[in-house]
Amino acid sequence: DQQVKQNSPSLSVQEGRISILNCDYTNSMFDYFLWYKKYPAEGPTFLISISSIKDKNEDGRFTVFLNKSAKHLSLHIVPSQPGDSAVYFCAGGTSYGKLTFGQGTILTVHP
Amino acid sequence: KAGVTQTPRYLIKTRGQQVTLSCSPISGHRSVSWYQQTPGQGLQFLFEYFSETQRNKGNFPGRFSGRQFSNSRSEMNVSTLELGDSALYLCASSLSDRAGAQETQYFGPGTRLLVL
Numbered sequence: 001d002q003q004v005k006q007n008s009p010s011l012s013v014q015e016g017r018i019s020i021l022n023c024d025y026t027n028s029m030f031d032y033f034l035w036y037k038k039y040p041a042e043g044p045t046f047l048i049s050i051s052s053i054k055d056k057n058e059d060g061r062f063t064v065f066l067n068k069s070a071k072h073l074s075l076h077i078v079p080s081q082p083g084d085s086a087v088y089f090c091a092g093g094t095s096y097g098k099l100t101f102g103q104g105t106i107l108t109v110h111p
Numbered sequence: 112k113a114g115v116t117q118t119p120r121y122l123i124k125t126r127g128q129q130v131t132l133s134c135s136p137i138s139g140h141r142s143v144s145w146y147q148q149t150p151g152q153g154l155q156f157l158f159e160y161f162s163e164t165q166r167n168k169g170n171f172p173g174r175f176s177g178r179q180f181s182n183s184r185s186e187m188n189v190s191t192l193e194l195g196d197s198a199l200y201l202c203a204s205s206l207s208d209r210a211g212a213q214e215t216q217y218f219g220p221g222t223r224l225l226v227l
């Protein structure tokens with residue numbers, strides 16, 4: 001049962017343009033959502049989170065949007081930079097500490 | 112503050128053997144979670160420990176076990192290794208200083224296990 005899905009295995013964008021990474025979920029019990037970035041041979045690095053009671057959270061170039069009625073969230077990166085090239089994971093969390101991750105989306109930003 | 116550390120970083124074992132992986136959380140963090148990452152499967156939750164007690168468990172067989180010590184350090188053990196256990200094992204720590212908190216988990220670099 002895949003409770004969190006990232007349906008796009010990969011995304012390619014030009015430097016300076018917007019990157020939009022999408023995530024769908026089925027579990028209505030998630031209290032919050034997080035995005036992580038992962039480089040090869042490293043552990044995931046926390047990027048940004050959003051509470052289920054909000055619809056937007058912004059941190060610098062990163063903005064996460066949450067549409068609860070559609071059970072959909074997205075991460076916008078503006079402007080995209082080559083250093084943003086990595087695997088991006090979204091995750092749903094509940095207040096008792098377990099995170100459920102999507103399969104990841106490989107983002108490639110071309111100079 | 113030092114980040115989450117995991118040892119060893121790489122490990123090669125053969126089928127049937129057992130393995131123990133170690134994780135030291137960020138200082139002050141009381142919760143440690145373990146995840147398995149395999150190609151195409153994302154990160155699969157194994158279990159979470161808090162105050163030396165297993166608080167959450169994922170859908171893995173009993174060959175996968177763990178424990179947490181009084182200093183919050185955690186170990187994960189896999190017995191009777193199978194080829195399919197080859198993966199990156201990640202541990203993550205979080206503060207977990209109050210019930211119901213929306214916790215950010217911080218990950219270590221992982222242990223890459225290869226089972227031959």
